[in-house]
Amino acid sequence: MTEAISSPTIRTAVDIGGTFTDVFVQRGDGRIVTAKYPTQANPIEGVLAGMKQAGIDWRDVEFFSHGTTIATNALITRNFPKIAIVTTKGFRDVTEIRRGDRESWDPYQEVAKPFVARRNRLTVTERIGYDGKVLEPIDQDEACEVARVLRRRGIETVAVCFVNSFTNPEHEEVMAEILAEELPGVAITTSSDVLPEIFEYERFSTTVANAALVPIIGPYARTLESRLAESGYDNDVLLLHSGGGVMTPAMAEKYGARLAASGIAAGALASRHIARMCGYENSIGFDMGGTSTDVSLTDNGVLGTTNMWSVEFGYPICFPSIEVLTIGAGGGSIAWLDDAGSLRNGPQSAGSEPGPACYGGGGDLATNTDANLILGTVGKKLAGGVKELDDELAHAAVATIAAPLGLDTEAAAQSIIKVANANMADAIRLISIRKGHDPRDFALVGFGGAGPLHVAYLAKDLGIPTVIIPPHPGVTSAMGCMLVDIQHDITTMYLTDASEADLDHLVSSFEDLREQGRARLEAEHVAAEDMVFEYYLDMRYMGQWRAIAVPVSMPLTSLDDVVATFHANHLKEHNFSAEDGGVEIYRISVRAIGLTPRTDAPRAELIDPATFAPTPTELRSVLFPDEATRLETPVYDRGELPAGAVLQGPCIIDQLDSTTVVPPQTTATVDEWGNLILTFAS
Template identity: 50%
Template sequence: MKQTRLAIDVGGTFTDVFVFDEETGKISVTKTSSTPSNPEQGILDGIEKAQLKGENIKVFSHGTTVGTNALIERKLPKTALITTKGFRDVPEIRRGTKLDLWDAYKDTAKPYIQRRDRFEINERIDYNGNVLTAVDPEEVRVLAQKLKKRGTESIAICFMNAYVNAENERIVKEIIQDELPDTYVCTSSEVLPEIFEHERMSTTIVNAVLGPIVSKYISTLEGEMKQKGYEEDILVLHSGGGVMTSSTVPRYAARLASSGIAAGAIASKHIAKLCGFNNAIGLDMGGTSTDISLMYEGDIRITKDWYIEYGYPIGFPSIEILTIGAGGGSIAWKDEGGSLRNGPQSAGAVPGPACYMRGGEEPTNSDANLVLGRLGIDLLDGKMQLDKEKAVKAVEKIADEFGYSNVEAANAILEVANANMCDALRLISVRRGYDPRDFALVAFGGAGPLHGAYLAKEMEIPTVIVPPHPGVAAAMGCLLVDVRHDLSKTYVKNFEQITLDELDSEFYALEKEAEILLQEEGVTKENSTLMRYIDMRYSGQWRSLAVPIGTREQSLDATLEAFHQEHEREFSFSDRNQQVEIYGLRLTAIGTVPKPEFPKFGPDGRLEDALKEEREVYFDKQFVLTNVYDREKIPVASEIQGPAIVEQLDSTTVIPPDFTAVVDEYRNLIITINK
C-alpha cells in the first residue's frame, strides 16, 4: 500500500526531508547536506537517509533551487533572442532604473543573453493586432542555420505587440523547430501575453535560459525515482505557491526561479491558521538567508514585481517574499566607516560557520549563538558536533576590531542581525499599510526560532509561533499546495464602457486554456476551480491593482467598489469620482490535490521529564543558568517560563526572560511576552 507522502525542500545549506505516514499519522523528518553541483543527488541522499522505498511513496512534492542558482551563478546554456527589427537592445535599456539610486558607479548585472546572441527580423504588428509586415520564412531559415552553427541550445522569441496577435511568433517558432528540432524554443505570447515589452521580453528570456536546465534536471530526477520504484508524477513547487507536474515544468521554466522560497510562505500560512490566526508574518531563517512573507485575512500577498537579479523582472505572479542576507552562516564584518555589519556574505554550506569545523574561520551568527550558550554543541540529535573554541576564535576578530570582550562581540553580532531582520519586517508590513501588532510571527527554518522572540519584542508583535519541526517546515509546505496555473491577458478599457457579457467572453477564452492545462496535469473537472481577477487602476495611473471577483463577477458596481476599497487599504487613498479603467484580466486555475490531515495530541507526560540539562546562557548582559528542554518530550499543554532553551533535531528555540511558551494540541510552541 502506498501511504507515504514525501516532501523535500532543497536549500542552500541543507536539503530538508518531511515524511508523513497516512496510515499511522506519524511524521518523521531528516536533513542532509545540499549538493549544488548535482542538485538531484541531495534529494536522493535525503530519501536514502529517511529509509524510504519508492513503491511506498504516494505523493512526492518538492521545492528546488535549481533555477535560482543557475541565474545567480550564470551557469546558463547558450541562448539566443529573436526579436522585431529595432528592438534588439531592450534587455540593455530596461527601465533605466537602478537598485541603488545614489550609487553612480554600481552597474546593473549584464543581460542573460549578450548582444551578439540577439537577432532581429523584419516583422510588424500594430497595437490592434493587424499584421503590417508578415514574416519572411526564408529569412527565418537562414537565421536558424546561423544559430545551428553557433551551437545554440535555447531560443527566446519576443515580437512587439505579440501579446495582441501571436501569429508572427507562431510562424517563426514552427520554422525554428523544423530546422532545429533539438533546440528549446519559447515565445512571449505563450509565456506572458502582456503589454510592456521589457517585462515580457525579460520573462521570456528567463524562461528560455532556464528551459534546458530544468528539463534536464526533472528528467534526471524522474529516471532516478523510477529506479527507486516511484511511478507517480513528481510535483514541483513554483513561484505562485502551487505545484506543476514534471510534464509542465519545461514549458514554464521561469516559474521555478523562486521555487524553494515559496514553500516556506505556504507552510507559514498553514501553521498560522492551525493556531487560529488569519494575519501572520512568516520568518524563514536558514543558513544563508531569511525569507519573509505576509498573510492578511487568510491570503498570502502575491506580486508581479519580482526578480532574481535587479533589472530583469519575471512577470509571473509570485508569492511576495522579501529575502535578505541574514542566516545562521551570515558573516559579521567591519565596514570602511568603522561600523559593525552582518551579511549578506555567508559562509554557506562549505566551509560553513567556524564552529562547523569544515574550514570556516569568519565569525557568523551561528558562532555568536554558540558563544552565548543559546546554541548547544550537539546538532541533529548529536550527529553533528560544534566546536565552541573555534566559534570563540572567530568571534575574537570582531572583539579585537571594536575593543569588545568575546561575549560583547557575540551579542553585538546578533543585535545587528536582528536589526537587519526588523528592517525587513517593517518593509513587508508597515510599508504595505499593515500594523505588525495585528499579526502573529511564525518563526521557522533552522535559525528562525533562535531569533523570533527578539524580533517580536522589537516589532511589538504579540505572538510567536514555532512549528513542531521548524527546520523542515518549508519542506512540509510542499505537501500543502495544489496544482496551480496563472493565466493573463492585456485588456485595456474604460470601466464604464464594458458589460458583464463582454467580460465573460474574454474570461471564457482564458478558462478554456486553463482547463486544457489542468487536464494535462491529470486534474479532473470536479477538482478544478477557476478564479477570476481584474487588474484595475484610476485613469492616468501607471500601476494597477488586482481585484478578485471569484468564479464569476455578479455585479460591475460591486467590482468597482472592491477596487476603491483595495486602493484605500494599499495607498490610504481612493476617489470614487475618478474614472477607472481595466488594464488586464487574470485567471488562476486551481487543481485540488488531497492534503494530509495532521494529528492532534493530548497531554501525555510531565514537563520535568523533558529537561535535558541546565547551562549558562547570555540574556540581558549577563549569563543566566537556564533550563534546556528536549522538544520531543515536552507534553501538550505544557507552559514554559523563560529563560529557557528548547532543542530538537532540526532547530533550537530561545525563550528569553519575560516570555512564556505554551505547547498547543498540534505541538506548536506559542510564545508570548509576559504583561
C-alpha cells in the same frame, strides 16, 4: 537506516537547498518522519538518498511534491545553454536598455550584462500594431536566414519576442515554425505563449529567462520522473512553482521559469498553514537559515503575491509569485566594522565552507553562530552531536570585533546579535508596515535552522503578541511542498475603462481563459470534480501603471463591487485612494487549480500542565542579548515535551534541527499540534 515505513497512503515532499536536501514524510495515520541529506551535485541522487534515509518504500507513496533551487541557481550562475533572441527589427537592444534603473543610488554601479549577448540578438522585418492588425508582414526569407545563422552558431534555445505579439501571436507562431524546421531539437519559446502582456521589456525578459531554463528544467523533471518510476512510484511527480502551486513535468518543460522561486515559496506556504492551524488568519513567516532570511506575509488567509520579481536585479520575471522578502541574514552572517567603525552584520556569509569560526573548518571571521555560542544560546553540540562547536575559536573570532569597539567578547557577542536582530526586524517592517499592515495584528511563525533562536526578540521589538515555532523548524519548507495544489495562472491584456466595459465580452474572455486552464489541468490528469477556477481583474487608476489584482465572483453582472474593492485595496497598499477618479481594467486572469489530496496531522490530547514537571537535560549559563548578567538556564529536549506542557522563560529548547530561545518574561506552551506558542508578559 530508518526502519521502512509501510503504509499505502504515504505522502512525501522534498525541498532541495544549497546545503541540505530536506525530506518530509506523512503517513496515513498522520505520523511525521523527517530526514536531511547533503545536497548532491546531481540533485536527483540527493532526493533518492534522502528518501531512503527516511525509510520509504516508493510503492507505498501516493503523493510526491518537490521544491528545488535548480532554476534559481542556473540564473544566478548563468550556467544555462547557449541562447538567442529573435525580435522585431529595431528592438534588438530592449533587454539591454531595460528601464534605465539601477539597484542602488551609486551611478557607477553597473547592472549585470544581459543573459543574451548582442551578437545573438537577431532581428526580422515584421510589425503588428497595438490593436493586433498586421502593419508589415513577416519577411519569411529573413526569418529563414536568421534560423540558418542560429544553427551555424550552435544555439540551443531561442526566445522569440516580437513587438505587440500579445495582441496577435501570428508572426511569432510563423517564426517558431521556421525555427523548429531549421533547428530540430532546439527549444523554442514565444513571448505570446509565455506572457501575452504589454510592456515589451518585461515580456522579453520573462521569455528569455524561460528560454534559458526550459532545456534545464525539462530534462531534469523527466529524469526525476523516470528514476522515481524505476523505484516503484507510479503517481504524478509534482514540482512547486513560484506562484505557490505545483506543475507536472509536462508543464515544466514549457514554463521552466516558473520554478525560479520554487524553494522560498514552500516556506511561505508552510508558515500560512501552521498559523491557520493555530487559529491565526494573519501571520508573518520568518524563515532564517545559514545564509539568508525569507520573510512572507499572510493577510486574512491570503499570501501576498507579486507579478514583478527577479533572481538578478534588472531582469524581471513576471509570472505570478508569492511575495517573499529575502535579506542576507543567517547563522553564518559575518559581523564587520565599516569605515566609520560602526558594527555591521551581513549580508556576507561564511556559508558551509569554511563556515563559522566555531565549526573548526578554517573560518576566522565572527558570525552570528559564534556569537550565540559565546552567549550560551547555542550549545556546543549541534544536530544531535553530529557537529561539535569550538568555544575558543568563537572567542578568538569575536575578539577581532570586540577590540576596536573597546568591548569584551561577551559584550561584543551581545552587540552582534542585537544588530542582526535589528536587520531582521527591519525586513519584517518592510513587508508589513510598508504595505499598510500593523505587525501587532499578526502572529510570527519562526522556522528554519536559525529562526527559533532569534524570533522571540523580533516579536518583542515589533510588539507582535504571539510567536509560533513549528514541530520541525529545520524542514518546514519541505512540509510546505506538501500543502499545494496544481495551479496555473493564465492572463491576457484587456485595456478598457471600467465604466465602459462590455460585461458580455468580459465574461466571454474569462471563459476563454478558463478553457485554456481546463486544457492544462486535463493534460495533467486532473479529474473534472477536482478543478477549481478563480477569476481576477487587474485594475489601476487612469494614467497609472501599478495595477492591483481584484478577485471577481462569477456570474459577473456588475463591476460596482469590484471597483469598490479596488479602491479599498489601493488605499491599504499605497495609502491613497481616488474614488472619484477613473479606474481602468488592465488585465484579466484565471487561476486554474487542480486539488490534491490532504491528510490532516493528528491532534494530541492536552495534558494538565500543573501535573507536568519537565526535567532539563542540563543547566547552562546563558547571557541573553538584553540581560546584564548570565542566568542559570534549563535546557529541555523538545521531544520530551507533551502537548499542553507550559515552560517559563528563561529556558532553551533543543531538538535535532533547531534550537528555540525562550527569553525571560516569556511563556512557551506546546499546543495539540506540537507547535511551540510563545507569549510575552505585558
